[in-house]
Amino acid sequence: MAVWLITGSSRGIGRAIAEVVLEAGHRAILTARNPALVADLLARYAGQAIALPLDVRERSQAFWIVETAIERGFTPNVLVNNAGYGLVGALEELSAESILRQVETNLLGVVWMCQAVIPHLRAQGGGFIFNVSSIAGYYGFKGTSLYNATKFAVTGLSEALAQELSGWGIYVANVAPGPYRTDWAGSSLEKSQALATLDPQSPYYELNAAMAQRYAAMDRQQPGDPTQIGRVLLDCVEKGWAPMHIILGDEARETWERYEPLRVFPQLQFVGHGRNEVKRPSEGTMRR
């Protein structure tokens, strides 16, 4: 049985993964900013799990929880980097604090946890790292630029890390859900002030109004059941193999298929550099 280390296991996808793997008899290190929120899981699966406090923005805490878990007999061989949230609003209307918090949580949190866990996976001769990105880690859309930026970064990190660690039998998978029923679009969603207040003076008023309506309609109505994500990851671990990219849910697949043409980079140009000559992209030679 594997030992899973799950970030953000208090709610949503992280909690659902925890329940699935514990129910299947695996062991788990449940981490949360407030570990009291997983006390019921510790009681239900007595001896199978421990809970430790972790804010993924804190690098030293990431190393501390890994060492503490090992001391308590829980050496992780599966890491699920799940903790994260959405920041939405027009880029120029996002505060510096919100931007930093989004990058520290969604991207640096993944980096710190990988750094803390990888030496132990290598020492054990293998393991799994599941980085929860998003379908928003493959396609960018107006109003979600910072969320897209962090999730694209996680996708890139996963792709590179999978190659870097393959020699040690460590599978790294980029896990990209579409919409799943969690608090993502509700209490967890951070909005720019102009979006939150629907500021009529904002040059982005129409975009903000459309987004406010979209997230209100989406909240808790998402088609995906997060338990399914747990089942997919459990299946990978029990089979001893994981694909590098896991796109989850029919809606994510539909999004993928609808926007696939964007990924062929219709405006791509290769611009060479002669020794004494500046070459510039020209409209006439644009690839279509």
Ligand SMILES: NC(=O)c1ccc[n+]([C@@H]2O[C@H](COP(=O)([O-])OP(=O)(O)OC[C@H]3O[C@@H](n4cnc5c(N)ncnc54)[C@H](OP(=O)(O)O)[C@@H]3O)[C@@H](O)[C@H]2O)c1
């Ligand atoms: N639901 C979707 O439709 C969807 C789609 C694609 C990707 N995702 C991704 O899935 C992941 C989980 O989100 P969710 O849908 O389950 O949303 P959720 O219900 O809002 O849960 C988010 C979890 O992340 C934790 N978290 C946030 N910031 C943290 C921090 N600094 N340190 C530690 N934990 C932190 C939260 O802990 P607290 O309880 O302490 O706040 C909570 O456990 C996120 O990375 C999200 O971007 C979700």
